[in-house]
Amino acid sequence: MESNIILALDIEEKDKALRVAKEVVGHVKAFKVGYPLILNYGVNVINEVSKFGEVIVDLKIADIPDVSRNIARIVTSNGGEGVIAHGFVGRDVIREVRKESKKLYVVAEMSHPGNTDFMSGLSEKIAIMAKEEGADGIVAPATHPDRIRILKRVSGLQVLSPGVGTQGGSYRGAMESGADYLIIGRSITMSSDPKQKIKELLSQR
Numbered sequence: 001m002e003s004n005i006i007l008a009l010d011i012e013e014k015d016k017a018l019r020v021a022k023e024v025v026g027h028v029k030a031f032k033v034g035y036p037l038i039l040n041y042g043v044n045v046i047n048e049v050s051k052f053g054e055v056i057v058d059l060k061i062a063d064i065p066d067v068s069r070n071i072a073r074i075v076t077s078n079g080g081e082g083v084i085a086h087g088f089v090g091r092d093v094i095r096e097v098r099k100e101s102k103k104l105y106v107v108a109e110m111s112h113p114g115n116t117d118f119m120s121g122l123s124e125k126i127a128i129m130a131k132e133e134g135a136d137g138i139v140a141p142a143t144h145p146d147r148i149r150i151l152k153r154v155s156g157l158q159v160l161s162p163g164v165g166t167q168g169g170s171y172r173g174a175m176e177s178g179a180d181y182l183i184i185g186r187s188i189t190m191s192s193d194p195k196q197k198i199k200e201l202l203s204q205r
């Protein structure tokens with residue numbers, strides 16, 4: 001069965017990130033690359049990671065429509081198969097980012113405690129808007145599996161779910177609530193044997 005784990009490469013040293021990526025080839029659905037690697041090494045690091053598999057670029061785009069679209073274009077032209085954008089900034093932003101993204105994932109609700117300060121009150125509207133604007137999926141928290149179920153139901157979109165492991169969410173709980181893919185970082189990248197850790201997680205299916 002194909003892996004449903006998206007490995008978050010939040011590693012600041014490129015050599016280590018590429019070493020981990022190489023080690024787990026064939027055991028992850030995709031790699032997620034974001035600020036830590038791109039700020040340290042430039043946008044070409046996306047191409048470098050893409051030698052090992054599909055790369056979803058997580059800059060959580062959240063600017064005005066014109067700037068957001070240009071960010072998506074740069075990311076896509078440098079090897080990004082997927083782009084993650086924030087949904088709270090509004091429909092016009094998502095519409096523009098859609099134009100320059102191959103696969104677009106919209107953050108509907110987040111996994112950290114501060115999510116309930118503002119975002120959780122908006123997430124259902126964001127998820128519906130993501131669907132209406134042609135997104136390929138939404139991001140919803142494994143730390144609150146009940147929210148995965150609701151956001152998947154209202155949007156009908158695939159759910160990418162972060163928060164398993166270090167943040168306290170469980171692989172099984174997220175899967176049972178309908179998550180399609182699990183975004184997992186530290187519990188794999190900081191383990192002494194990342195490939196074995198992935199196998200252990202996948203064995204819970």
Ligand code: BMP
Nearest residue numbers: 008109110111162166167183184185186
């Ligand atoms: P970790 O498994 O180490 O907690 O990493 C989770 C990853 O998912 C990080 O890359 C983080 O940026 C991302 N993420 C998250 O944790 N919560 C969200 O709500 C949205 C995210 O993109």
